[in-house]
Amino acid sequence: MSTSFSSLPIISLSALLTPGKQEDLLELSSRLDEVLSTTGFAYLTDLPLTYTHEDVFEICEDFFGENGIPDEEKMKLAKRTFVKDNENTYRGYFPAQPGSDNLKEGFELGTPTPSIASITPPQRDAKFNLTEVNVFPKSDSSFRTRCETLHNELQGLSAQLLSLLAISLGKSSSFFDHYLVNSLSTLRLLHYPPIPESSRQDLICTPHTDSGIITLLHQDKTGGLEVLNSVGEWIPAPYVPGSMVVNIGDLLAKVSGGRWVATYHRVRSAEREPDKPPRGRYSVPFFFEPGFDCVVKSMQGDEVVYGKHVLEKMKGWIEFQDVLDDVPDILLESKAVEVF
Ligand SMILES: O=C(O)CCC(=O)C(=O)O
Numbered sequence: 001m002s003t004s005f006s007s008l009p010i011i012s013l014s015a016l017l018t019p020g021k022q023e024d025l026l027e028l029s030s031r032l033d034e035v036l037s038t039t040g041f042a043y044l045t046d047l048p049l050t051y052t053h054e055d056v057f058e059i060c061e062d063f064f065g066e067n068g069i070p071d072e073e074k075m076k077l078a079k080r081t082f083v084k085d086n087e088n089t090y091r092g093y094f095p096a097q098p099g100s101d102n103l104k105e106g107f108e109l110g111t112p113t114p115s116i117a118s119i120t121p122p123q124r125d126a127k128f129n130l131t132e133v134n135v136f137p138k139s140d141s142s143f144r145t146r147c148e149t150l151h152n153e154l155q156g157l158s159a160q161l162l163s164l165l166a167i168s169l170g171k172s173s174s175f176f177d178h179y180l181v182n183s184l185s186t187l188r189l190l191h192y193p194p195i196p197e198s199s200r201q202d203l204i205c206t207p208h209t210d211s212g213i214i215t216l217l218h219q220d221k222t223g224g225l226e227v228l229n230s231v232g233e234w235i236p237a238p239y240v241p242g243s244m245v246v247n248i249g250d251l252l253a254k255v256s257g258g259r260w261v262a263t264y265h266r267v268r269s270a271e272r273e274p275d276k277p278p279r280g281r282y283s284v285p286f287f288f289e290p291g292f293d294c295v296v297k298s299m300q301g302d303e304v305v306y307g308k309h310v311l312e313k314m315k316g317w318i319e320f321q322d323v324l325d326d327v328p329d330i331l332l333e334s335k336a337v338e339v340f
């Protein structure tokens with residue numbers, strides 16, 4: 001149950017930096033449980049990552065910045081929804097959609113070294129492929145390495161958090177380990193371009209809950225992220241130095257039988273500073289995702305096959321509208337599985 005919080009709690013992950021102390025890990029486990037049962041959102045500090053906040057946003061700047069990847073090269077990486085001749089349907093670049101409320105361009109990658117068994121080769125007639133390989137710009141090889149390292153680090157942290165969450169549910173620490181097999185986790189670099197004053201709008205990302213399991217969010221220093229509490233107030237969640245934000249998605253809320261909450265959030269456009277040009281914003285959400293064939297079970301015993309669940313969900317996501325018109329019904333059909 002979400003509560004009437006007025007700021008987001010801060011959780012130190014120092015117990016993960018110096019592993020070995022069982023009681024510290026148990027304390028962290030119950031702190032995560034408490035937070036996910038109330039606010040559903042928290043800042044994480046003392047992160048067990050080698051990449052700093054600056055490193056993460058340098059990656060964004062190297063892609064989207066003034067001296068970043070030229071538009072022409074970006075469009076070579078665009079998903080097929082945007083460039084009909086491109087092979088990639090799920091990974092890669094998406095341009096900002098003029099006229100939409102979600103004014104952002106992005107670049108997405110999945111697990112860097114997926115097992116061969118989990119990769120479905122590109123097929124011109126299968127218009128949509130959750131398990132395709134990543135695409136990267138050719139002009140900057142360090143970009144690829146840095147993205148992959150960040151993905152690996154965030155995947156490792158997600159696995160640790162899932163173990164702690166399993167313990168908090170009274171299960172063994174390996175309870176969620178099957179989620180890790182052929183994981184489809186997505187690292188998304190986002191750029192909200194500056195909006196000219198003449199077409200100013202209040203929100204650059206509309207209110208939503210995340211659909212999946214766990215989201216780990218790096219946000220830059222611009223601010224604008226807001227989180228909805230139980231009495232309908234939007235609580236600002238600006239950048240706290242050295243932190244990342246954690247929240248859960250609808251699917252994990254269901255898995256927990258409603259014990260944990262997937263909280264609504266949105267992004268407000270940056271306050272204009274007098275005599276300065278409008279500012280853009282970068283953020284980097286990492287969406288931890290199970291494998292396509294992973295059976296995700298709720299505490300109540302409902303179950304869903306993760307890949308099918310995602311394909312159902314994507315029907316409502318604007319960037320995939322065209323593509324999903326062509327997904328064969330058979331892929332979305334499920335006999336034993338109820339989409340909960
Ligand atoms: O840009 C942000 O800070 C939030 C992005 C977000 O909520 C999302 O991509 O799901």
Ligand SMILES: [Fe+2]
Nearest residue numbers: 208209210265
């Ligand atoms: Fe979100």
